[in-house]
Amino acid sequence: MTESRIVETLVTQAYGAFALLAGMELDVFTPLAHGPLTAAEIADQLARDGTPADANRLHRLCRALAGYGLLQTEGGGRFALTEEAARTLVKGVPGYRGTAASAYAEGWRACLETSASIRNHAPAAHLDFADGSPERTQAVLRGLAPQAIAGGKALLKYLDFSGIHRMIDIAGGSGALTITVRTAHPQIAATIVELPEVAPQTRLLLDEHPGGEAVTVIGGDAVAGPLPGGFDLAVMRCFLQLFGPPQIKAALATAHKALAPNGQLAIIGYCLTDDERGPALALGADLLFLNYYEAGAAYRLGEYRGWLKDAGFSDPRLTLLGGGMSLLIAKRL
Incomplete structure (x- = not known):
């Protein structure tokens, strides 16, 4: 198979951007501000805030976000914020960028x-x-x-x-x-x-x-x-x-x-x-x-x-x- 590192890197970057956008649109980061949660627990929090979420699909999104460095995995299937996500993707923090989701999209x-x-x-x-x-x-x-x-x-x-x-x-x-x-x-x-x-x-x-x-x-x-x-x-x-x-x-x-x-x-x-x-x-x-x-x-x-x-x-x-x-x-x- 012909080596195509640049092409593969660009494709992977696109997937990461779409994972980020979905995380911003759903606001999966703010519920994690107080500590690690499972995808099911995040889904419950989102539902209480008026955003229905499929826990299984949300787990797969969180898994991808962890792969791209915006979340980190903890024991028991829980996810936690990375330092950058805590600074930029949690509602209410001074550097919050979540409102840019519509412009990115x-x-x-x-x-x-x-x-x-x-x-x-x-x-x-x-x-x-x-x-x-x-x-x-x-x-x-x-x-x-x-x-x-x-x-x-x-x-x-x-x-x-x-x-x-x-x-x-x-x-x-x-x-x-x-x-x-x-x-x-x-x-x-x-x-x-x-x-x-x-x-x-x-x-x-x-x-x-x-x-x-x-x-x-x-x-x-x-x-x-x-x-x-x-x-x-x-x-x-x-x-x-x-x-x-x-x-x-x-x-x-x-x-x-x-x-x-x-x-x-x-x-x-x-x-x-x-x-x-x-x-x-x-x-x-x-x-x-x-x-x-x-x-x-x-x-x-x-x-x-x-x-x-x-x-x-x-x-x-x-x-x-x-x-x-x-x-x-x-x-x-």
């Missing part, structure tokens, strides 16, 4: 259309944030919130906020990034700009958090503008990658006008190396983009540098984040 379904998108010269799973019911828009924003929180934490780690008094989160979605920043720096006056169709859902999600009512939400076109001005910091998280170069150039010009002199622009997203060999997760995200967007893509660092220079910004400082993301920080000249 939608993204993976879209990637199954990759060959169709290539054959048809168009995104087969086209995503338009302005074209959906309020309920669907809110569900999408909730699914993306864990990444937004991670973006806010990255800003807190790598950006000096001592001179920042006003910030604008461009296409701020759920508002989770802004909430994360203002939790650490509540004195910052924050504004989120979103599409007029999305802004009401942003407002609703913000109001679920203490201090959310202090954040201003405006509906507008963050590409063409105009936006309010005088901000010390403008943030674009996973925004520019939705567009082609003409729209990116226009959006950067709009952000430049919104910033005060020496104001800073922070771009968070998937950025490829100039040789296009990585990061691996950014290359994977680019497959998602070709199925979602007409012109969106993961662009090279050199392309961002050129666009920023043309728009009147300094050469950006690059920081590699987790999950294939990059942080670019540039100053308005």
